[in-house]
Amino acid sequence: MELGSGKYGCTHYRRKCKIRAPCCDEIFDCRHCHNEAKNSLEIDPHDRHDIPRHEVKKVICSLCGTEQDVQQNCIACGVCMGEYFCEKCKFFDDDVSKIQYHCEECGICRTGGKENFFHCNKCGCCYSNMMKDTHRCVERAMHHNCPVCFEFLFDTTKDITVLQCGHTIHWECVKEMQQHYCYSCPVCSKSICDMSSMWENFDREVASSPMPEMYGKKMVWILCNDCGTQSEVQYHIIAHKCLSCKSYNTRQIRGGPASSCSSTIAGMVR
Numbered sequence: 001m002e003l004g005s006g007k008y009g010c011t012h013y014r015r016k017c018k019i020r021a022p023c024c025d026e027i028f029d030c031r032h033c034h035n036e037a038k039n040s041l042e043i044d045p046h047d048r049h050d051i052p053r054h055e056v057k058k059v060i061c062s063l064c065g066t067e068q069d070v071q072q073n074c075i076a077c078g079v080c081m082g083e084y085f086c087e088k089c090k091f092f093d094d095d096v097s098k099i100q101y102h103c104e105e106c107g108i109c110r111t112g113g114k115e116n117f118f119h120c121n122k123c124g125c126c127y128s129n130m131m132k133d134t135h136r137c138v139e140r141a142m143h144h145n146c147p148v149c150f151e152f153l154f155d156t157t158k159d160i161t162v163l164q165c166g167h168t169i170h171w172e173c174v175k176e177m178q179q180h181y182c183y184s185c186p187v188c189s190k191s192i193c194d195m196s197s198m199w200e201n202f203d204r205e206v207a208s209s210p211m212p213e214m215y216g217k218k219m220v221w222i223l224c225n226d227c228g229t230q231s232e233v234q235y236h237i238i239a240h241k242c243l244s245c246k247s248y249n250t251r252q253i254r255g256g257p258a259s260s261c262s263s264t265i266a267g268m269v270r
Helices: 031-038 171-179 196-207 262-269
Strands: 017-020 058-061 067-069 084-086 091-093 101-103 108-110 117-120 125-128 160-162 168-170 219-224 230-234 250-254
Touching: 160 171, 168 171
Parallel strands: none
Antiparallel strands: 017 058, 058 067, 084 091, 101 108, 117 125, 160 168, 219 230, 219 250
């Protein structure tokens, strides 16, 4: 049996060492454990902080308790404190099935195998090779918080997806949005998936719901969230169709009570 092959680490990583945080001089299993503890509601807002991961200088072996400079093997008992070790990130992990690699451009370690990803300099992050010729560049795409849960995306441990518009978001947050019948980007309001079948349903719904005669000649101006076109269309209580791209993902900008298709989608899906 490999030395120290028992259960060590935390809920975030399997490893055989702890880190001493350079910011508060306290010991934690990993940077996530530190950040969760130091950003909890019990902590004074003025004292909340994240660990500067690249500034970690000392680690403590989980087997023998020896505190030492950051290195892969313990200087006292010789145990390998992490099968994957990155000296630049001060990062240890025994679960090499994640296929970790260090991205020089990102400045951090990522998972999934370096050969399967490329770094987009404009977006400032790594994407799957499958997106190399198809993704829409958004400057510093992941250097912001998730627009749903507000967790910082660049170094999150959760799965991230790139929407058609190029904005990034947690995959689990997208699924939660869909459970609440939200199908537009929280940042730019563009549709997040192919809505053509839904727009056909809208066509039928609008056609089967004629407006009262007093509204027969009422016209309003709309802005399409999908293509950005402004159009003057006949007013309808259900939704308004873009004359350019035929989308119902529109908003009324002039000509009477404002309306959008969001609530109507929810009703039709239910």
